[in-house]
Amino acid sequence: MIKAPVNKIIPSSVVDGPGNRTAIFFQSCNFNCRYCHNPETINMCINCGECVAKCPIKALSFENGKVVWDQNKCCACDTCIKTCKHDASPRIAYMSPEEVWAKVERNLPFIRGITVSGGECTLQEDFVYELFKIAKAHGLSTLLDSNGSLDFEKDPKLLEVADGVMLDVKAHDNESHRWLTGQDIDTVLKNLEYLARVHKLEEVRTVCIPEALENEKTIEKVCKILKPYLKDQDIRYKLIKYRHFGVRQQYRDFKEPDDEYMEKLKDLAKQGGFRNIVII
Ligand code: SF4
Ligand code: SF4
Structure with missing residues (x-):
């Protein structure tokens, strides 16, 4: 799929x-x-895990070497985006066209x-x-x-x-x-x-x-x-x-x-x- x-x-x-x-x-x-207004959308997350510890409400976790984002817990505070040095975001959902x-x-x-x-x-x-x-x-x-x-x-x-x-x-x-x-x-x-x-x-x-x-x-x-x-x-x-x-x-x-x-x-x-x- x-x-x-x-x-x-x-x-x-x-x-x-x-x-x-x-x-x-x-x-x-x-x-x-250089002028990108959403630089956190440029790269895919490399699962370095740096943002996980910074999430104030534990909406991010590290499972089997991958960062997992709990959309229901997330309060969109953007701390993870500010932490990331790789122009990436952990707040990604893999979705099908039907979804x-x-x-x-x-x-x-x-x-x-x-x-x-x-x-x-x-x-x-x-x-x-x-x-x-x-x-x-x-x-x-x-x-x-x-x-x-x-x-x-x-x-x-x-x-x-x-x-x-x-x-x-x-x-x-x-x-x-x-x-x-x-x-x-x-x-x-x-x-x-x-x-x-x-x-x-x-x-x-x-x-x-x-x-x-x-x-x-x-x-x-x-x-x-x-x-x-x-x-x-x-x-x-x-x-x-x-x-x-x-x-x-x-x-x-x-x-x-x-x-x-x-x-x-x-x-x-x-x-x-x-x-x-x-x-x-
Ligand atoms: S935006 Fe969501 S996932 Fe990112 S640090 Fe804030 S609560 Fe955690
Ligand atoms: S979003 Fe950035 S800081 Fe967080 S795990 Fe991925 S690459 Fe690391």
Whole structure:
């Protein structure tokens, strides 16, 4: 049976795609972004046990060399997350698509779709495929929130059941992308064009840090690649202000952009052909 490491499920979210949606967050990511707001979702727990002793209400235990989390006892104090030096979390539930669906189903009267996020959701490809099949059979829309590391043209399985992808384009060239994420940008940019070509690009997302990333160049590049598609498709461009909240101490030095700077970026995206631009 397929199981995936689920970090959390938000029953009702209005920030993970259009309308009210249930959002499912998986553990583990193949990028290591300096500005990550949820760094505890990057790695899988290596069972070092350091957090076990720190849990104030003994919701964590060590059994047969593995950390076990008692969800019913946990008061979500985050002490374990603050203790972990490995960008991991012990608060993971391994769930089947049917078990996740059982939680989604309770929200059916209130939601119009589901979104899978991360970590990186495409690392759980087989799981997401099964979950989306169930969701679509119940009339829900299905979205992937992805870092773009899976080559969708070579491996289109998820696009058979996904209505769209909300794609992060974090930088404009390989050097800055590697600096920020630790990984190459080629597949991300290839996906940007491909997803628009097959009408599966729901949204592009760029986190903006004025002093560290040349955000203007990223926006120009996105506009150039999407130029053939922006006339016919209303693709949303979400420009996200970098914020310190949740970011690891060693990467917190960046300045948060002001409103004036963000408006300038918005104008740039507008000039490049986007009609639907959101600043958050
Ligand atoms: S958040 Fe972590 S440390 Fe706090 S009660 Fe839950 S398991 Fe224990
Ligand atoms: S969550 Fe972190 S601190 Fe706790 S056992 Fe796993 S790796 Fe160690």
